[in-house]
Amino acid sequence: MKRPVAVLATVAAVLALAGCSSGGSGKASDGKVQVWTSTDVWGSVARYVGGEHADVTSAITSPSQDPHSYESTARDKLAVQGSAVAIYNGGGYDDWAQQLVEGDSGTKGVDAVTVSGLDQGNNPSFNEHVFWSLPTSVKVADTVASDLVKADPAHAAYFRANARSFATKISALTALAQSIGRAHPHLSALMTEPVVGYLLGTAGISDGTPAIYRKQSEADSVSAVALQAATTAISTKRVQLVTLNAQTSDATSTTLQNAADKAGVPVVQVYETFPTGEHDYLHWVRTCIAALQRALA
Numbered sequence: 001m002k003r004p005v006a007v008l009a010t011v012a013a014v015l016a017l018a019g020c021s022s023g024g025s026g027k028a029s030d031g032k033v034q035v036w037t038s039t040d041v042w043g044s045v046a047r048y049v050g051g052e053h054a055d056v057t058s059a060i061t062s063p064s065q066d067p068h069s070y071e072s073t074a075r076d077k078l079a080v081q082g083s084a085v086a087i088y089n090g091g092g093y094d095d096w097a098q099q100l101v102e103g104d105s106g107t108k109g110v111d112a113v114t115v116s117g118l119d120q121g122n123n124p125s126f127n128e129h130v131f132w133s134l135p136t137s138v139k140v141a142d143t144v145a146s147d148l149v150k151a152d153p154a155h156a157a158y159f160r161a162n163a164r165s166f167a168t169k170i171s172a173l174t175a176l177a178q179s180i181g182r183a184h185p186h187l188s189a190l191m192t193e194p195v196v197g198y199l200l201g202t203a204g205i206s207d208g209t210p211a212i213y214r215k216q217s218e219a220d221s222v223s224a225v226a227l228q229a230a231t232t233a234i235s236t237k238r239v240q241l242v243t244l245n246a247q248t249s250d251a252t253s254t255t256l257q258n259a260a261d262k263a264g265v266p267v268v269q270v271y272e273t274f275p276t277g278e279h280d281y282l283h284w285v286r287t288c289i290a291a292l293q294r295a296l297a
């Protein structure tokens with residue numbers, strides 16, 4: 001259930017890149033540290049830390065681009081080369097980005113899955129969507145802060161203060177998410193894709209997705225048997241909530257949406273990159289928590 005790859009020329013990003021690289025130092029002529037990220041989500045986290053002393057460019061900037069299947073461009077390669085710090089998700093989520101960053105020894109790479117400490121190595125059903133893990137966002141922000149300090153020591157206090165303020169805001173969002181579980185204990189959700197799994201965990205909502213469906217949805221081929229298992233979990237209300245990846249729409253998600261509508265099980269649309277008009281990680285997370293609260297009210 002992945003999006004068709006949309007080839008979009010991000011002209012603004014090309015223009016932004018022109019003239020900002022100065023011999024691979026990762027510092028632009030205006031003195032700002034250049035930061036590159038695979039997705040706009042990680043770009044926003046980097047922007048919180050880098051603030052006015054960093055220029056952040058992301059490869060994925062449109063909701064129609066699928067980070068799982070994106071193909072990097074010559075422009076992306078140049079952007080990585082001109083950056084001091086590059087953040088990718090890792091865990092097989094954006095291999096194209098990992099390859100670009102690992103191929104450039106002059107750029108400090110930040111692998112969010114590695115930084116998260118969540119991947120136990122041999123777990124085949126590891127959920128790589130770690131940007132929905134609030135503790136991981138703080139760890140990535142802290143790592144980026146350390147790397148920015150190395151690239152631009154003069155603004156060390158500034159970067160560290162930004163990372164601390166980011167962590168404080170994430171703490172507030174964590175408390176907000178946890179309040180859902182306290183208000184609705186013993187909730188179980190079915191995820192059409194494991195996008196927001198970590199946030200649901202923080203909210204105290206357990207994953208009620210049938211194992212056969214989960215496995216097959218990760219492999220992008222859901223059998224009739226697996227779909228039936230998922231549909232039954234919904235129609236018998238073994239799950240009390242369905243999260244639907246709003247960025248993929250296919251026969252499977254339509255079937256599950258219809259089953260939920262019929263059974264009166266609330267559906268929450270979730271995202272793995274920013275929807276149109278969204279540019280802010282904290283706002284994006286807050287919006288999702290609010291959607292969960294509304295759905296369960």
Ligand SMILES: [Zn+2]
Binds near residue numbers: 068129193195272
């Ligand atoms: Zn995904």
